[in-house]
Amino acid sequence: MTLEAKKVVKGYRQGTISIEVLKELDLSISSGEIVAILGQSGSGKSTLMALLAGLDRPDKGEIWIDGSSLGEMGEHALTEFRAGRIGIVFQQYHLMSHLTALENVMLPLELLGRKQPRQKALVLLERVGLGDRVTHFPYQLSGGECQRVAIARALVTQPALLLADEPSGSLDAKTGQEVMALFFELMAEKEMTTILVTHNATLANLCHRQFLLSDGQLQSYAALTTG
Numbered sequence: 001m002t003l004e005a006k007k008v009v010k011g012y013r014q015g016t017i018s019i020e021v022l023k024e025l026d027l028s029i030s031s032g033e034i035v036a037i038l039g040q041s042g043s044g045k046s047t048l049m050a051l052l053a054g055l056d057r058p059d060k061g062e063i064w065i066d067g068s069s070l071g072e073m074g075e076h077a078l079t080e081f082r083a084g085r086i087g088i089v090f091q092q093y094h095l096m097s098h099l100t101a102l103e104n105v106m107l108p109l110e111l112l113g114r115k116q117p118r119q120k121a122l123v124l125l126e127r128v129g130l131g132d133r134v135t136h137f138p139y140q141l142s143g144g145e146c147q148r149v150a151i152a153r154a155l156v157t158q159p160a161l162l163l164a165d166e167p168s169g170s171l172d173a174k175t176g177q178e179v180m181a182l183f184f185e186l187m188a189e190k191e192m193t194t195i196l197v198t199h200n201a202t203l204a205n206l207c208h209r210q211f212l213l214s215d216g217q218l219q220s221y222a223a224l225t226t227g
Protein backbone atom coordinates (compact mmCIF):
# COMPACT_ATOMS: atom_id res chain seq x y z
CA MET A 1 0.00 0.00 0.00
CA THR A 2 1.39 3.38 -0.95
CA LEU A 3 1.02 6.50 1.13
CA GLU A 4 1.32 10.07 -0.01
CA ALA A 5 0.95 13.32 1.91
CA LYS A 6 1.18 16.68 0.16
CA LYS A 7 1.50 20.06 1.86
CA VAL A 8 -0.31 18.89 4.97
CA VAL A 9 -1.05 21.64 7.46
CA LYS A 10 -2.46 20.99 10.92
CA GLY A 11 -2.76 23.25 13.90
CA TYR A 12 -4.67 23.49 17.12
CA ARG A 13 -6.53 26.41 18.55
CA GLN A 14 -6.76 26.79 22.30
CA GLY A 15 -8.87 29.83 23.11
CA THR A 16 -7.12 32.74 21.41
CA ILE A 17 -3.84 30.90 20.96
CA SER A 18 -3.33 28.86 17.83
CA ILE A 19 -0.29 26.74 17.12
CA GLU A 20 0.69 25.34 13.79
CA VAL A 21 2.08 21.84 14.32
CA LEU A 22 2.48 20.52 10.76
CA LYS A 23 3.57 23.05 8.14
CA GLU A 24 3.11 21.91 4.55
CA LEU A 25 4.46 18.49 5.36
CA ASP A 26 5.22 16.12 2.47
CA LEU A 27 5.67 12.37 2.69
CA SER A 28 5.79 9.61 0.11
CA ILE A 29 6.05 5.94 1.01
CA SER A 30 6.17 2.96 -1.36
CA SER A 31 4.35 -0.28 -0.85
CA GLY A 32 6.04 -2.56 1.68
CA GLU A 33 8.38 0.12 3.00
CA ILE A 34 9.11 0.31 6.73
CA VAL A 35 9.72 3.88 7.76
CA ALA A 36 10.81 5.35 11.08
CA ILE A 37 9.76 8.78 12.28
CA LEU A 38 11.72 10.43 15.05
CA GLY A 39 11.32 13.85 16.58
CA GLN A 40 11.26 15.66 19.87
CA SER A 41 8.31 15.36 22.17
CA GLY A 42 5.68 17.82 20.97
CA SER A 43 7.04 17.96 17.42
CA GLY A 44 3.76 16.59 16.01
CA LYS A 45 4.42 12.89 15.50
CA SER A 46 1.12 11.75 17.02
CA THR A 47 -0.69 14.52 15.19
CA LEU A 48 0.72 13.21 11.90
CA MET A 49 -0.16 9.60 12.74
CA ALA A 50 -3.75 10.59 13.55
CA LEU A 51 -4.04 12.26 10.13
CA LEU A 52 -2.52 9.29 8.30
CA ALA A 53 -4.93 6.98 10.13
CA GLY A 54 -7.84 9.18 9.14
CA LEU A 55 -8.67 9.73 12.82
CA ASP A 56 -8.37 13.46 12.27
CA ARG A 57 -8.35 15.66 9.19
CA PRO A 58 -5.72 18.15 8.03
CA ASP A 59 -6.52 21.88 7.90
CA LYS A 60 -4.98 21.98 4.43
CA GLY A 61 -3.24 19.60 2.09
CA GLU A 62 -4.08 16.08 1.11
CA ILE A 63 -3.36 12.47 2.02
CA TRP A 64 -3.72 9.56 -0.38
CA ILE A 65 -3.59 5.90 0.54
CA ASP A 66 -3.24 3.62 -2.46
CA GLY A 67 -4.34 6.55 -4.57
CA SER A 68 -7.54 7.15 -2.60
CA SER A 69 -7.82 10.61 -1.12
CA LEU A 70 -8.80 10.46 2.55
CA GLY A 71 -10.19 13.99 2.27
CA GLU A 72 -12.71 12.89 -0.32
CA MET A 73 -14.12 10.15 1.91
CA GLY A 74 -17.04 10.83 4.21
CA GLU A 75 -16.87 9.78 7.87
CA HIS A 76 -18.52 6.43 7.24
CA ALA A 77 -16.32 5.53 4.28
CA LEU A 78 -13.24 6.62 6.20
CA THR A 79 -14.13 4.50 9.23
CA GLU A 80 -14.68 1.49 7.02
CA PHE A 81 -11.45 2.12 5.12
CA ARG A 82 -9.49 2.41 8.36
CA ALA A 83 -11.00 -0.71 9.91
CA GLY A 84 -10.28 -2.85 6.88
CA ARG A 85 -6.90 -1.58 5.72
CA ILE A 86 -5.06 0.10 8.58
CA GLY A 87 -3.65 -1.39 11.77
CA ILE A 88 -2.88 1.03 14.58
CA VAL A 89 -0.78 0.56 17.71
CA PHE A 90 -0.63 3.40 20.21
CA GLN A 91 1.70 4.09 23.12
CA GLN A 92 -1.25 3.61 25.45
CA TYR A 93 -2.74 0.32 24.39
CA HIS A 94 -6.35 1.50 24.16
CA LEU A 95 -7.72 -1.96 24.90
CA MET A 96 -11.38 -2.32 25.81
CA SER A 97 -11.25 -2.81 29.58
CA HIS A 98 -14.47 -4.83 29.77
CA LEU A 99 -13.34 -7.31 27.10
CA THR A 100 -10.92 -10.21 27.50
CA ALA A 101 -7.70 -10.42 25.49
CA LEU A 102 -9.43 -12.74 23.05
CA GLU A 103 -12.50 -10.52 22.72
CA ASN A 104 -10.31 -7.46 22.16
CA VAL A 105 -8.53 -9.17 19.27
CA MET A 106 -11.78 -10.59 17.85
CA LEU A 107 -13.53 -7.20 17.90
CA PRO A 108 -12.14 -5.68 14.67
CA LEU A 109 -12.91 -8.91 12.79
CA GLU A 110 -16.46 -8.92 14.11
CA LEU A 111 -16.98 -5.28 13.19
CA LEU A 112 -15.82 -6.09 9.65
CA GLY A 113 -17.99 -9.19 9.48
CA ARG A 114 -14.98 -11.38 8.72
CA LYS A 115 -15.27 -15.13 9.00
CA GLN A 116 -13.94 -17.20 11.92
CA PRO A 117 -13.01 -14.30 14.21
CA ARG A 118 -12.33 -16.54 17.22
CA GLN A 119 -10.02 -18.85 15.34
CA LYS A 120 -8.07 -16.01 13.71
CA ALA A 121 -7.74 -14.14 17.02
CA LEU A 122 -6.53 -17.27 18.80
CA VAL A 123 -3.87 -17.88 16.16
CA LEU A 124 -2.51 -14.37 16.58
CA LEU A 125 -2.65 -14.40 20.39
CA GLU A 126 -0.72 -17.64 20.27
CA ARG A 127 1.74 -15.97 17.92
CA VAL A 128 2.38 -13.08 20.33
CA GLY A 129 2.94 -15.55 23.17
CA LEU A 130 -0.37 -15.08 24.95
CA GLY A 131 -2.02 -18.40 24.21
CA ASP A 132 -2.44 -18.95 27.96
CA ARG A 133 -3.87 -15.48 28.64
CA VAL A 134 -6.85 -15.35 26.30
CA THR A 135 -9.50 -15.06 29.00
CA HIS A 136 -7.58 -12.41 30.96
CA PHE A 137 -8.92 -8.88 31.10
CA PRO A 138 -6.53 -5.97 30.48
CA TYR A 139 -6.25 -5.20 34.22
CA GLN A 140 -5.03 -8.76 34.75
CA LEU A 141 -2.22 -8.34 32.22
CA SER A 142 1.16 -6.60 32.48
CA GLY A 143 1.98 -3.58 30.31
CA GLY A 144 4.03 -5.70 27.93
CA GLU A 145 1.22 -8.25 27.66
CA CYS A 146 -1.35 -5.51 26.99
CA GLN A 147 0.83 -4.14 24.22
CA ARG A 148 1.15 -7.62 22.71
CA VAL A 149 -2.65 -7.89 22.74
CA ALA A 150 -2.80 -4.48 21.04
CA ILE A 151 -0.30 -5.65 18.40
CA ALA A 152 -2.34 -8.81 17.82
CA ARG A 153 -5.48 -6.70 17.47
CA ALA A 154 -3.77 -4.39 14.97
CA LEU A 155 -2.52 -7.29 12.83
CA VAL A 156 -5.49 -9.66 13.00
CA THR A 157 -7.27 -7.93 10.10
CA GLN A 158 -4.12 -8.29 7.97
CA PRO A 159 -3.88 -4.56 7.32
CA ALA A 160 -1.89 -3.26 4.36
CA LEU A 161 -0.75 -0.27 6.41
CA LEU A 162 0.52 -0.44 9.98
CA LEU A 163 0.86 2.73 12.03
CA ALA A 164 2.70 2.37 15.32
CA ASP A 165 3.07 5.40 17.59
CA GLU A 166 5.80 4.76 20.17
CA PRO A 167 4.58 1.19 20.79
CA SER A 168 7.21 0.59 23.47
CA GLY A 169 6.88 4.07 24.97
CA SER A 170 5.03 3.00 28.11
CA LEU A 171 7.12 -0.09 28.80
CA ASP A 172 10.28 -0.56 30.81
CA ALA A 173 13.47 -0.99 28.76
CA LYS A 174 13.61 -4.79 28.83
CA THR A 175 9.90 -5.34 28.16
CA GLY A 176 10.03 -2.69 25.45
CA GLN A 177 12.87 -4.54 23.75
CA GLU A 178 10.97 -7.82 23.87
CA VAL A 179 7.82 -6.27 22.45
CA MET A 180 9.75 -4.53 19.67
CA ALA A 181 11.66 -7.70 18.77
CA LEU A 182 8.29 -9.40 18.36
CA PHE A 183 6.97 -6.41 16.42
CA PHE A 184 9.81 -6.58 13.88
CA GLU A 185 9.51 -10.35 13.65
CA LEU A 186 5.81 -10.08 12.76
CA MET A 187 6.48 -7.28 10.29
CA ALA A 188 9.06 -9.39 8.49
CA GLU A 189 6.42 -12.10 8.04
CA LYS A 190 3.76 -9.82 6.58
CA GLU A 191 4.16 -7.46 3.69
CA MET A 192 2.92 -4.29 5.25
CA THR A 193 3.75 -0.70 4.66
CA THR A 194 4.72 0.42 8.15
CA ILE A 195 5.32 3.72 9.88
CA LEU A 196 6.97 3.47 13.26
CA VAL A 197 7.27 6.47 15.54
CA THR A 198 10.07 5.83 17.97
CA HIS A 199 12.63 7.59 20.16
CA ASN A 200 14.97 4.67 19.79
CA ALA A 201 17.75 5.08 17.20
CA THR A 202 18.50 1.35 17.18
CA LEU A 203 14.89 0.57 16.25
CA ALA A 204 14.86 3.37 13.69
CA ASN A 205 17.93 1.86 12.06
CA LEU A 206 16.08 -1.42 11.57
CA CYS A 207 13.68 0.44 9.27
CA HIS A 208 14.26 1.06 5.57
CA ARG A 209 14.17 4.84 5.85
CA GLN A 210 14.38 7.36 8.65
CA PHE A 211 12.74 10.76 8.94
CA LEU A 212 13.03 13.49 11.51
CA LEU A 213 9.94 15.58 12.24
CA SER A 214 11.14 19.05 13.05
CA ASP A 215 9.55 22.47 12.69
CA GLY A 216 6.45 20.94 11.15
CA GLN A 217 8.19 19.11 8.33
CA LEU A 218 9.84 15.76 7.72
CA GLN A 219 13.44 15.58 6.74
CA SER A 220 14.99 12.39 5.51
CA TYR A 221 18.31 11.39 6.94
CA ALA A 222 20.78 8.53 6.80
CA ALA A 223 20.69 5.87 9.49
CA LEU A 224 22.10 7.14 12.76
CA THR A 225 25.28 5.76 14.14
CA THR A 226 24.50 4.17 17.45
CA GLY A 227 28.02 3.18 18.36
Ligand SMILES: Nc1ncnc2c1ncn2[C@@H]1O[C@H](COP(=O)(O)OP(=O)(O)O)[C@@H](O)[C@H]1O
Binding pocket: 012, 013, 014, 021, 039, 040, 041, 042, 043, 044, 045, 046, 047, 048
Ligand atom coordinates in the same frame (compact mmCIF):
# COMPACT_ATOMS: atom_id res chain seq x y z
N1 LIG B 1 -5.95 18.12 20.83
C1 LIG B 1 -5.01 19.07 20.95
N2 LIG B 1 -5.34 20.34 21.28
C2 LIG B 1 -4.41 21.31 21.40
N3 LIG B 1 -3.09 21.11 21.19
C3 LIG B 1 -2.69 19.86 20.87
C4 LIG B 1 -3.63 18.77 20.74
N4 LIG B 1 -2.94 17.66 20.39
C5 LIG B 1 -1.64 18.03 20.32
N5 LIG B 1 -1.48 19.34 20.61
C6 LIG B 1 -0.20 20.08 20.59
O1 LIG B 1 0.43 19.84 19.34
C7 LIG B 1 1.81 19.65 19.48
C8 LIG B 1 2.20 18.29 18.90
O2 LIG B 1 1.65 17.26 19.69
P1 LIG B 1 1.88 15.72 19.34
O3 LIG B 1 1.48 15.48 17.93
O4 LIG B 1 1.21 14.92 20.38
O5 LIG B 1 3.47 15.60 19.46
P2 LIG B 1 4.41 14.31 19.63
O6 LIG B 1 3.59 13.10 19.37
O7 LIG B 1 5.51 14.51 18.63
O8 LIG B 1 4.95 14.37 21.02
C9 LIG B 1 2.10 19.77 20.97
O9 LIG B 1 2.59 21.07 21.19
C10 LIG B 1 0.76 19.57 21.64
O10 LIG B 1 0.68 20.29 22.81
Ligand SMILES: [Mg+2]
Binding pocket: 045, 046, 047, 165
Ligand atom coordinates in the same frame (compact mmCIF):
# COMPACT_ATOMS: atom_id res chain seq x y z
MG1 LIG C 1 3.21 11.39 20.51
